[in-house]
Each structure stands twice: as C-alpha cells, then as structure tokens.
Amino acid sequence: MKDVAFGQYYPARSFVHRMDPRFKIVLSIAYIVAVFLVREFHFLGFAAAFAFIVIATAVSRVPFFKVLKSVKGILFFVIFSSVLQVLFNREGTVLAEWWVIVITDVGLLRAAFITLRIMLVVMGTAILTLTTTPVEIADGLESLLTPLKWIKFPVHEFALIMSIALRFIPTLMDETERIINAQKARGADFESGNLFKRIRALIPILIPLLVSSFRRADELGDAMDARCYSGAKGRTKYKKMRPTYRDFIALALMAGLIAGIVLLNGVLGVPV
C-alpha cells in the first residue's frame, strides 16, 4: 500500500535516472511540444517520437511494458474520443453510412492520429515519473520556478509544501487503513449499497482523518520551529542539482527530434 504513494517510480541507477531532474522536466515538456508539432496525418513524425521513447526507455533500464502500462489509465478517454471521431466526423469520402452514423476516411485517420498523439504524450511523461522520485521532481520544480521570486511568488514555501505533502502521503495512507479497519471492526459496511450509500459510508473515515491531519500539522509545525525553521531567509540548501554530460546528450537528442519533426512537416507538405 505504501508504494502506491510513490507513484510509479522504478528504482534503478541508469543514464536517465541520474539526469538532472530539471532537465528531465524541461525535456518532458519539450517532448509534448514535439508531439503536438507533428502535422496532421504525418505518421512518420509519430514514428520518430516513438523511436525517441524506445531509446529513452532502453537507456533508463525500465522494462518497456511499464511504459506501455502508463497508457492504461487514459484508455477509456482515448477510446471514447476516437469513437466520437469515427462516428461523427463527416469530412472526406464516405466509407459507410447507417442512420445518423457516417464513417469517413478522414474520420478514421483522425481517430488514429489523436489516439497515437495522446498515447505518445502519456508514454513520454511516464518516463519522467518512472525515473524521477517525487522529491526530485519537487526539487526540480523549485529550482525551475526560482525566477518567479521576482514577481513575489513564494517559491520556497511552495516547494516546502509540496515536499511535506509528499512526505505525508504514506503516513496518511497507513492511517486511512487503520481507520477503515477500526470502523469495520465496529460493523461499518463499505462494500454494499448504491453509490450514494457508499459515498456516505466514507464520511466516518474522512472526518477522523481530517481531524488527525490538523493535529499532525500542529505537531509538525512545532517540530519545525524547534529545529530553527524561520522561512527562506538565511537558509542554505544541502542538495544541489548539477547538470552532467548526460543532460546535454539528452538535450541534443531532443533538439534532433524536434528538428526532424519540423523537417518532416516541411518536406511532406501534403498529408500522407
């Protein structure tokens, strides 16, 4: 149960795992941009993006099925949107027609295109979460958001809140389990009844959890005070992120991918 909290992080010491989290975050965003740059129906661009994922997965030593599995979560969304495309898109030549439903070639192509685009984006970001611990992501975000200090955005507080939230997920999960068991022992029933009944059954879990969270927050505040916490001012930082050759290789690869996609868009001006 505790492992759920740490997302899908796959522990290993690989090329990708040892990259600077800031680079990984920026490159993930660049990757999403790259996938969206692919012009409609240029499936070759998707092939390039997919090749990038395969390479990244190979050097990250994460089993490939883990990356594929990440798509599972959005499967319903993908199917739903492609079915809508197939059924209701009326552009292009009509392939089949029945009642209000018109299936066209463009509809089919577009469904495939959207499905692939979403899957590629999800798989790409999965590599980030599979190879980077939430703590590293929080640290990376803090560093990336530093320029926002100029507009008085409380970057340090924001990062601290994030890392404390992450730190307390396993603790609260344990507590939830304990409360559920305690309520079950008192005869609570969480499994039967309709949706409303089940949601109402959750109230006796949520209230104790909420109350105890406040108590925890109070105690944590005292503990932080006692350890001389007084905000960002005068504070040093132990962990320092430093980009290595790995990050620049990855950056070059990403630049190559984006250049390739842009070139493909230009060369193959017309849809395949």
Add this chain to the structure above:
Amino acid sequence: MSFIEAKEVYYRYPQAEKDALCGVDLTVEKGEYVAVIGHNGSGKSTLARLLNGLLQPTKGEIFVDGISAADKKTLFELRKRVGVVFQNPDNQLVASIVEDDVAFGPENIGVPRKEIGERIDFALSAVGMQEYRKSMASRLSGGQKQRVAIAGVLAIRPEVLILDESTAMLDPRGRREVTDVVKKLNRENGMTVLAVTHYMDEVCEADRVLVLSDGKIVMSGTPAEIFSREEELEKYELDVPVPARIAAMLRAGGMEIGRIYTKEELGDELCRLLPKI
C-alpha cells in the same frame, strides 16, 4: 550561573483556569542527565516546551546558556542550543528521505553546503543510522524514525537535548534503541539531556530525577533516592520499577538487600545473597 536556570516559572495556557506550571525552580549543569517524571497533566511537557521557547512563561525567567527563553527576540539563538525530540515519530520528520530530513536543521541555520554533509555523517553515526542515509523515512520502524529525529536535532549541534516523551509511542525494542542512543550521547559526547518520560526504567539512567505534580517540582534526587520513597511516589500516581519493588518486598521479609532499581542489580544482589539463605 548554571547551564539551564529557571526561576519561579509560571505558565498558564490561554483559556485555562489553572496554572500548568506554578513556581518551578530548576537548575541543570552541563553534561547532566536529568529525568522529569509525573502523571498526565503534571506540567512536564509544558516545562519542555518552555525551555525551547515554543511557549513563553507567564511569569518568571528561564535562561539557557545565558540566553533568556522568555524573550522572543533571542528565540533563534535559543533553539540552536536546545534541541527537542517530540513524542510522535511520524509528525516530526519533514522530508521523505532520511538525509534530507537530517539536513533540514542545518539548512535552517544557514550552514554551508559542504559542512551539512559532514554534520549528516556525524549525526547519523551518533544514532547508528548511517546505512539508512538514503532510505525512505516512511519505511523505517518507530524506533528508527525516532533515532532519525534525534539525528535531525543533533545536526544543529545543540548543547542540550530535550526528549519530550520521545519513547511513549514506541514498542519496547524501539524504546531500548532510543534510550541507548541517548545514554551514549550523554556518556560519550557529554550531551546535556533532559528527558521527560513516564517510563520508570528510563529514569534509572538519569543522574537526577525530578518529580512534577500539579505544576510543581515535588521530589528531586538520584534515582535510588527517589525510588526508595515508594509511598510518596504512589501519592503522585507513579510506579516504582518492578525490580525496586521486589527488593522492597524482600527487605520487608527480612532480607538484607540493598537499594536496587534495575534488573541487573537485582540479579547481582540475589546471586550474592543466595549462598546465605
């Protein structure tokens, strides 16, 4: 002036009808190990919180290393010298990874990056947790978490370590781990320790025991002295450790057994007396 000096300290919680502490006088010398015991609501935790400046006395003064704990301006300096380990191991760790948590204190007081690394090494080895440096705090046992909490305090290099019922939520093994670490810190590193507890067996490790009742210090002395005043302790709803009680009963039965308060001593005494029976 003693290292810790409290004079006529009163404290009343907001909206409370009664003082939590009424006129406490306390002196602790450097390197001393003092245990504070008392039943629930006796004011022992309040005392611990006053010494670290989490609360300010309503009346009276407290000085630690010459710094007033009643003055909010010197709070930061005070807290650098007074480390507190609290009761719940889950609610005092700030970071998910052990070394990040230990780094939190030194980061707060602005220690340079390189020195923080050294302090983490020192603090984790002092509590015997070096090999868990990169571990996830949530996977540790209660005793281990509490040792990490002690390391987090030690990394600030305080002069005095206050344990505010730090073993109350641990199983017997975790309690042993924590008390052993604290004892070692006191004996080997000369750390001044003030341990608030209600476990009598932990009290035995102390140089001096203070008994609090209704916000007043009612008894004070070495563990042996305190435990020999069994009736008085009972009056304050406190138990005498089992070995001391056995010794008292044997004494009442006519055996010439000395003042005893640990299992080991009881064993030794009985072995010594056995041939005479």
